[in-house]
Structures are given as C-alpha cells and as structure tokens.
Amino acid sequence: MTLAHPQFDSDGALRHFLDLDGVSRETLTTILDTAEGFAPIGERKVRTVPLLRGRTVANLFFENSTRTRTAFELAAKRLSADVLNIDLVSSSTAKGESLLDTLRVLESLQCDMFIVRHSQSGAARFIAQHIAPGIAVVNGGDGQHAHPTQGLLDMFTIRRHKGDFSQLTVVLIGDIRHSRVARSDLAALKILGAGEVRVVGPRTLVPADAEALGARFVPRLDDALQGADVIMGLRLQRERMNGAKVPSSAEFFRHFGLSAERLSLAKPDAIVMHPGPTNRGVEIAGDVADGKQSVILEQVTAGLAVRMAVMSMVLGSHTSNRVESHQAPGVGP
Amino acid sequence: MSNTLTLPGFTDLYARMREPGPSRRGTLASESRAALAAGFTRVCAAPDTNPATDSTATVELVQHHADASNGAKVLPMAALTVGLQGERLTELATLKHLGCVAASQADESFADTRLLYDAMAYAASFDFPLIMRARDARLGINGCAHEGPVATRLGLHGIPSAAETIPLARLLELLRETGGRLHVTRLSTARAVDMIAEARNAGLAVTADVGISHLYFTEGDIDGFDARFASAVPFRSSADRDALRRGVRDGIIDAICSDHAPLDTDASLAPFPQVEPGLSVFDRFIGLWLALPEYCGIPSNRALDAVSAAPENILGLSPTNDTIEVTTDSISDAWLSHGRNSPLATAAVLPDGTPLPGCVRGYRLEDGRRQNLW
Numbered sequence: 055m056t057l058a059h060p061q062f063d064s065d066g067a068l069r070h071f072l073d074l075d076g077v078s079r080e081t082l083t084t085i086l087d088t089a090e091g092f093a094p095i096g097e098r099k100v101r102t103v104p105l106l107r108g109r110t111v112a113n114l115f116f117e118n119s120t121r122t123r124t125a126f127e128l129a130a131k132r133l134s135a136d137v138l139n140i141d142l143v144s145s146s147t148a149k150g151e152s153l154l155d156t157l158r159v160l161e162s163l164q165c166d167m168f169i170v171r172h173s174q175s176g177a178a179r180f181i182a183q184h185i186a187p188g189i190a191v192v193n194g195g196d197g198q199h200a201h202p203t204q205g206l207l208d209m210f211t212i213r214r215h216k217g218d219f220s221q222l223t224v225v226l227i228g229d230i231r232h233s234r235v236a237r238s239d240l241a242a243l244k245i246l247g248a249g250e251v252r253v254v255g256p257r258t259l260v261p262a263d264a265e266a267l268g269a270r271f272v273p274r275l276d277d278a279l280q281g282a283d284v285i286m287g288l289r290l291q292r293e294r295m296n297g298a299k300v301p302s303s304a305e306f307f308r309h310f311g312l313s314a315e316r317l318s319l320a321k322p323d324a325i326v327m328h329p330g331p332t333n334r335g336v337e338i339a340g341d342v343a344d345g346k347q348s349v350i351l352e353q354v355t356a357g358l359a360v361r362m363a364v365m366s367m368v369l370g371s372h373t374s375n376r377v378e379s380h381q382a383p384g385v386g387p
Numbered sequence: 388m389s390n391t392l393t394l395p396g397f398t399d400l401y402a403r404m405r406e407p408g409p410s411r412r413g414t415l416a417s418e419s420r421a422a423l424a425a426g427f428t429r430v431c432a433a434p435d436t437n438p439a440t441d442s443t444a445t446v447e448l449v450q451h452h453a454d455a456s457n458g459a460k461v462l463p464m465a466a467l468t469v470g471l472q473g474e475r476l477t478e479l480a481t482l483k484h485l486g487c488v489a490a491s492q493a494d495e496s497f498a499d500t501r502l503l504y505d506a507m508a509y510a511a512s513f514d515f516p517l518i519m520r521a522r523d524a525r526l527g528i529n530g531c532a533h534e535g536p537v538a539t540r541l542g543l544h545g546i547p548s549a550a551e552t553i554p555l556a557r558l559l560e561l562l563r564e565t566g567g568r569l570h571v572t573r574l575s576t577a578r579a580v581d582m583i584a585e586a587r588n589a590g591l592a593v594t595a596d597v598g599i600s601h602l603y604f605t606e607g608d609i610d611g612f613d614a615r616f617a618s619a620v621p622f623r624s625s626a627d628r629d630a631l632r633r634g635v636r637d638g639i640i641d642a643i644c645s646d647h648a649p650l651d652t653d654a655s656l657a658p659f660p661q662v663e664p665g666l667s668v669f670d671r672f673i674g675l676w677l678a679l680p681e682y683c684g685i686p687s688n689r690a691l692d693a694v695s696a697a698p699e700n701i702l703g704l705s706p707t708n709d710t711i712e713v714t715t716d717s718i719s720d721a722w723l724s725h726g727r728n729s730p731l732a733t734a735a736v737l738p739d740g741t742p743l744p745g746c747v748r749g750y751r752l753e754d755g756r757r758q759n760l761w
Binding site: 059 | 536537539542543544611612613656657660661
C-alpha cells in the first residue's frame, strides 16, 4: 500500500538518484569511492573517459541555476556523454503546459538520463514515477526537499579532510528550514554515522523538530561552534532577509554570521564549507570564506567527480534494466 | 447468521458534489449516487461549487439537478459570503427559505473578523446553522501538509496546528457574543477537540464533526510524497488522530462526515505541493464506518449516532425514515464517484493491510424508492 521508492530496482541498485532515503552506508561509500577514482581525471591533460560514450544526458532545469547545471554538464562531458541543456524556466512550462506533457515531449528526444532541477519538493520523485522506462532521473535539487549530489560532494570533501565520520562534530548554520542542501547533508551525515550534528539559527529558519532531520538544535552560534570539526554555512535567500524571516542581513550576520573570531571557537583544524553562492557579510565573513580553513572551492571541484560517479553508476545499473517496465503503483490508466 | 444490517439512512454534513463545476470531477447525479453507496441518504452539499452556491439561481440549479438524480437527497449549503470571498454577506435568509440547510464559508478562510461577527449575528437572527471550518489560511500559507517531522523531512511547507486552533478560538469567542448555532466542521487537531469540550462546558452551543479519513490516516501516510493523502484538512500526528477518535467516542465530536472531494486524475498529476488536495471518500465510506468499533475504538452505537441522529440534530432535521441495507461479508467492486482520488481506490485495505469490511447492498427511501445497489 505504501509506495515503493522508485530510485531502487528490484535488486536494490540505484536506477535513479532522487534523495538519500533508503540509501545504505555501503552504497553511499561506494559512490564516494567511485568519485575518488574519477577525481584524478580532472588533473590530467585529457580529462575525459569513454564510460558514457553514445549516451545522452539532458539537463532539465525548471528553475534557474548556473553552478549545478554547469557542474552536471561538465561531469557528463568528462564521461563522454552527449549533453543537452534545456532551459524550461522560460519555455512551455511557463506557458501552462503541464509537467507531464513536457516530460512526454522530452522523452521523445531519446535521452538516457534527465538531470532535473525543480522548484517544488518531490518533483524529481514525481518525474521518476512517471518517466518512460529506460530513462534515469538524477535530482539536481527539488524545492526544499533534497539536493543529493550536493550532499554527497560535501561528504566527499569532509571525508578527504577528516576521514572517520563517527568522531566528527558537524555544525550547520542558518537557513535549515528552506534548504534542500541542509536536508541532504543531514541525511548523508546520518547514514555515515557522524558523531554529533548540530543546527543553529533563528527559530524562523530552523524547524521546531530538527531532530526529525537527525540534528540537535543549539540556539547560540558560539555554543554550537565549540569543538566543531566541520562548519557548514548555508545560503540565506535574499527574499528572506528583509523582514520576512530575518529582520535584516546585518542582524543575521551579528548573531549567526561566521566571523574569524567565532571560527576560533571551533577546533583549530576545523574546515569551513558553504554550498555557494555565498553572501559575504551575511552568512560568512569574506576573510573566513577566503581563509585557509575554507574548503568552499574544493567543494565545487569535488562536485565534478561525485556527479561523474553518480551518473556512471545510475546509467550502469540502467543498462541491465532498461527494458523492464516500472509503472509506478497507483498511476494506472 | 445473517450478515446484513438494516440501518437508518446516514446524513452527511460535508461533501463536495462539484456541480455546478467541471463534470469530470463529479456531478450531482454521479456523486449523489455514490453517496448512497456510502450509506448516506441525505448529503449536505458544500457551497464551493463553481460558481459558488451563493445565489438563488445556483441553489435552484442544484436542487433541480439533484431532484432529477437517482441518488441521495441533496441538501444545499449556502455560501456565507458572495463568491466565498469573505467580503459581502449573501442573502442568507432568502437562501434558507429556499431550502439551504446551513451556511458555510467552505474551505475558505475569513480574514475580516468584523464581517465574521456580523455574519454569525445575522445567521443567528434567522436561526440559520453555520457550518464553519477553522482555518487561518495566512498562517498555513503555501502549506500542503501538517507542520511536523514528516513535512520537515520532505521539505514541504507546513500547516501548523495553530492555523486551526486560533480561528477556532475566534469562532468560539464570537459565538459567545452573537449566539446562534455554530457547527465546526472537520477538526484535525487534539487541541481543537479540547477547545470544543471546554467551550461546551462553559455553556456554548457548539457542535463539531470530523472527516472519517482523519480517524484513520496521519502525516506519516504522505511520506514519499504520496499524493493520495494530500488533503485540504491535513492529516496530522498520530496523537492528533487518537484524540479525534477519543473525541468521537466521548461525544465531544458529535458527527462524522465524509469530507468527500472528488477530483479528476489530472489534479493529482503534479509534484506534491502542486497537487490539488482532496480525497474521494464516498465509495469507501461504509467500509471505514464499519471498521470504526474495531479499528478506532468507537462503539457501534456511537458510530451510528455520529452519522444519523447527531447530524440530524445539528441541522434541525427530523429523523429519517430512509433505511439502508449493509452487508458485512462482501465488498463491492463498483466505483460510483467520478473521483478515483483515494488511497483506497485500488484496494479496499487500510495502510496496515486491514481489509475494509462490507458494503451497502441497497436502500429504501422514504419517498418509496427502493433499490438494490448490487
């Protein structure tokens, strides 16, 4: 009666990559290990491998994005896939065509994989439930729900610097409530068994039931930073800083901004992360973003290897399953 | 041993018949017929039709089409404000005279407390029952699920419990001043049940109902973005659901309604936040009703009262002479409502796998019509 998660095939292999629900530590670790294998390719002169030669990957972006789209595009190209960027923000969906009608048209373009970015939570899962067999869906961010490749690239970066997750104290600062990145980071940290995960921010930006996300709410940033190994800032959307959820960006920075002085409360070797784009002087001081503890640009680079790993694994699992019918339950004629 | 029960016809305090409106969602003919399969021989039709049931012309159209249908008797509810916009009162006395059994703001919120005060006072002067949902739309803005751990995890905008309790407090405080007959429909929170009990202890004439689905489902059922459980009145925590069950058992919640909301398939083919909320309930109502004693701990005499004498009293109707015949050893495969938007549509089983018992086999209406449904 409960709907099965569409991202796994009958053998438990990933046929889509939508969120981290039900993803085992083993699978997650395999993705990170695979990404480690891909990482050196970026250092070479010839930065492509032929794994996805002849396959077509389409970026379906129903919401504006430059960074994520570019990272997926480059990752797909490094795997030798053909890449199609389809800007759906200003196209037929805006003219009232339903999401499903748009999908039917795009299916007819004979792609192997859709990278989907959409403003509504659950959109990637909805698309995966309704897509024709043979097309894999990778979630490039759905509403406030999930951004799983970002979550994984964050884990990849943490693992490179810190190794064992069980000993780590990780702090997420700021807009947890509206952040798909925070949800995927928290889900991944839970799967990997992170020692202690704290969230800090004003109550307008932190859900009352933060423990549902596997984190402990700490009201004050100074307390939250004590003994931290990993500090993750989150982007505060501009429309939320002007009195809606936070009275002003200046007040936010005074109480929840990561300054050099505050950073000194964490462990001396703590790393500073941010999914970008950063608002300097809002979530993070410029000197901290550029400082030696910052790994913000490493995160961007890690995003390539992690997305190569996800795309190759998902399409690899698809090869054997693409003829199987997988009509979603409850979606009969 | 006989497995057939003969029961009085049920009265539904809140259902959407969708006419006038797009017929692919439902017509008075299709939904009044489906109501009979639920055991209802009288159904209060919600005024959130398109256009809203806010004028004599629309009420007459509803009555005319309902009379031509071979189904449950349709009791139109009048929109409390023109177009349900919450700005101008409708001709309540005229609409009552025409045959409307109550007035309602449907699922629309009421922003203007002064106008609400006047609406309640005006309705009271004609002894016209108000069937009101307690909803602060602004507090639950963009919300599509109970504000709780599941919505938090899925990244869905939540509808806090206070979006029900604050407007409920407002209704109760106004009732204290205006008098009249206030019925609060489709409660969803434990706190609201307590508030109704407190108000009644304080001597206020307030009654309440709950949609039958809310005695079964919780926020957990939407996990995985299961749009079959998208409901305008959100499914809340299991503690809330248990309080609703106790509220019915103890009679604090007088009645159980269907909250029937048939939709066409397209309405649910979208990501969860963009799905139009609502469950088509009629075709599974009797199964859910029969399961109340065992599954929800509501004694069968209270369960019967909650769909017969209690709603009749709330509306000021005389007891019905309609009867229905319910069988408890088979269920029907037919689906009469135009809306198949139900988690129980493909199989008549509850989320935990419990099969729903029984179906309505036939009915005898007091106008002499008697028929087997199957």
